[in-house]
Amino acid sequence: MSPPVRPEGERRNAKHRGMAASDVLPAPTWRELIERASAAYRPAGRYALHFARGKLRWDPVFRHLLAHGLIAPRSRVLDIGCGQGLLASLLEAADDHARRGRWPPGWAPPPAGVRLTGIELSERDVARARDALGDGADFVCGDMRSVAFPAADTVVILDVLHYVERREQDEVLARVRDALGAGGTLVLRVGDAASRRRFAASHWVDRVVFRLRGCRARPQAGRPVSDWIAHLVGLGFEVKDRPMSQGTPFANVLLVGTLAPPRSAS
Numbered sequence: 001m002s003p004p005v006r007p008e009g010e011r012r013n014a015k016h017r018g019m020a021a022s023d024v025l026p027a028p029t030w031r032e033l034i035e036r037a038s039a040a041y042r043p044a045g046r047y048a049l050h051f052a053r054g055k056l057r058w059d060p061v062f063r064h065l066l067a068h069g070l071i072a073p074r075s076r077v078l079d080i081g082c083g084q085g086l087l088a089s090l091l092e093a094a095d096d097h098a099r100r101g102r103w104p105p106g107w108a109p110p111p112a113g114v115r116l117t118g119i120e121l122s123e124r125d126v127a128r129a130r131d132a133l134g135d136g137a138d139f140v141c142g143d144m145r146s147v148a149f150p151a152a153d154t155v156v157i158l159d160v161l162h163y164v165e166r167r168e169q170d171e172v173l174a175r176v177r178d179a180l181g182a183g184g185t186l187v188l189r190v191g192d193a194a195s196r197r198r199f200a201a202s203h204w205v206d207r208v209v210f211r212l213r214g215c216r217a218r219p220q221a222g223r224p225v226s227d228w229i230a231h232l233v234g235l236g237f238e239v240k241d242r243p244m245s246q247g248t249p250f251a252n253v254l255l256v257g258t259l260a261p262p263r264s265a266s
């Protein structure tokens, strides 16, 4: 069977928005994947369902993680500040789609057999995550500043570190490095404080959303991307950065940090 052809207009739009061509799934697969991942939230209520659908649709990071294979098959994933567990639900949906031969050509291998642990401060979000995923993933309700991190192959932290003070960010990142060990990967999204207006826009939206949701966390501290990278390099990571706020008014950047693999015994 020949691979589905992406309409020319869609390819042009992707280029226009600065996205890699592989970020655009041939219709209807990406929509189906979002639908499957969101539908898991029906038992968790209407808010959780619509929030999942909207976030997966509009936030470019989720599609990017899958298309570029940032979550390796059979890996142990730690998702810090996991919210209602969207990444876990998407990984489960991806596994299911791949088993049925529904995986976009040109994408990295599907993240089959992944085991995810999520850590999240909000009890309400943890309840939603558990309602949606059952025992498909493990969720710990607690503060990343004090909860022990399990050993992991990949740690994902999306839009979370700015909720704690700079010293606490450093402590969390040092513990992440220890939880990963040699060969591990950190997938970290941060706002770039050097892009002042866009960075301020994301903090403003954060404040409004958190007030509406009655959440405890508040934005505390941001840094320019160059500072984040320098800090990660100091911890031993090799870092690549990619813009990750296409289609939004924010200045988000995805930092992918890898630790050198273990030395083979000679």
Ligand SMILES: C[S@@+](CC[C@H](N)C(=O)[O-])C[C@H]1O[C@@H](n2cnc3c(N)ncnc32)[C@H](O)[C@@H]1O
Pocket (backbone or CB within 6 Å): 055, 080, 081, 082, 083, 084, 086, 119, 120, 121, 122, 125, 142, 143, 144, 145, 157, 158, 159, 160, 163, 164, 215, 217
């Ligand atoms: C902007 S949301 C991002 C959620 C998720 N990472 C995503 O991308 O869908 C930030 C999340 O971090 C959580 N959070 C903030 N401070 C935290 C802390 N100290 N420990 C654990 N989670 C925290 C918030 O409750 C919130 O769910």
